[in-house]
Amino acid sequence: MTSSTHIQLASRPTGWPAPENFRTAVVELPALAEGEVRVANEFMSVDPYMRGRMNDVKSYVPPFQIGEVMNGGAVGRVVESRDDSLPVGTPVLHSQGWRDIAQGPAADFRAVTELEGLPLSVYLGTLGMTGLTAWVGLLEIASLKKGDTVFVSGAAGAVGTMVGQIARLKGAARVIGSAGSTEKVDLLTSKYGFDAAFNYKDGDIAGQLAAAAPDGIDVYFDNVGGEHLEAAIGAMNDAGRVALCGAISQYNTTEPTPGPRNMANLVTRGLRLEGFTVGNYWQHFGAFAEQTGAWVAAGDVVFDETVVDGLENAVDAFLDLLRGANTGKMVVRL
Known part of the structure; x- marks a missing residue:
């Protein structure tokens, strides 16, 4: 029999997760049934979003169960197959992360094309769910128009860097980002094409945003929530649009967080705030993949990855992600 090492949820955290909320287990896998494949994750x-799944609350995706493996996106290679559609050696994308060996019906795994000079992890970020999230939020939810001024919070993360680049390529007049360090701020303007960026840890987010966007903003892509959202509402031009993608500043709080104090602007300026989860918009994946793949091939879209080696370090990678230690997509290399 083949064994698989799993990272499981050991207990539900209160506030910030800690290593003791996780445990490692070795699981024996049954022999493959007809129509199944076995995959070595790379x-x-x-x-x-995985932080929310650690809580036992109703949400858009079921919570992780205590004592069971934590799932998530992964890419790997078929090492054993009983389905002709996915022969041994095929690189595949799937949702059985947090383990070294995955297996199941072939329909649960999607073959991907290896791209010259790029790691398979590109399908977890720029050409995967991360990139699609940026695409949907900016174009479908916020209805970006040519000439718009766009503000992105958490702009040096995997989604944020994509939002800024798509906005620029789609004709935004000005793209502004916030990040949590001087190095990340510099990267936004030097590598990712942002016109301006600021360090939110310097304080006075509203004041820094006003200085970066003296004529106001038309679109806000929110990854952070809290003070960032209030500042963006204050800077919005008439008929501004907000895509609510995440609120990472609130994921580990133990007390209710106050909402923006300037919500009356939604009425007086005719603003639109709309939340979304990318799982409801997979119908746009074809258009996204075709356009973004061409941009990546042409060098018009670039990306960073923060790579942590070893399944045994996956928990540390996750905790570091929540602290903002990553630039671009955070992945674990198995």
Whole structure:
């Protein structure tokens, strides 16, 4: 029999997760049934949304169960197959992360094309769910128009860097980002094409945003929530649009967080705030993949990855992600 090492949820955290909320287990896998494949994972994803799944609350995706493996995006290669559609050696994308060996019906695994000079992990970020999230939020939810001024919070993360680049390529007049260090701020303007960026840890987010966007903003892509959202509402031009993607500043709080104090602007300026989860917009994946793949091939879209080696370090990678230690996509290389 073949064994698989799993990272399981050991207990539900209160506030910030800690290593003791996780445990490692070795699981014996049954022999493959007809129509199934076995995959050796090469990269797995850690994502902010996983923090919400550690809570036993109703949400858009079921919570992780105590004593069971934590799932998430992963890419790997078929090492055993009983389905002709996925022969041995095929690189595949799937949702059985947080383990070294995955297996199941072939329909649960999607074959991907290896791209010259790029790791398979690109399908977890730029050409995967991360990139699609940026695409949907900016174009479908916020209805970006040519000439818009766009503000992105958490702009040096995997989604944020993509939002800024798509906005620029789609004709935004000005793209502004916030990040949590001087190095990340510099990267936004030097590598990712942002017109301006600021360090939110310097304080006075509203004042820094006003200085970066003296004529106001038309679109806000929110990854952070809290003070960032209030500042963006204050800077919005008439008929501004907000895509609510995440609120990482609130994921580990133990007390209710106050909402923005300037919500009356939604009425007086005719603003629109809309939340979304990318799982409801997979119908746009074809258009996204075709356009973004061409941009990546042409060098018009670039990306960074923060790579952590070893499944045994996956928990540390996840905790570091929640602290903002990553630049671009955080992945674990198995």
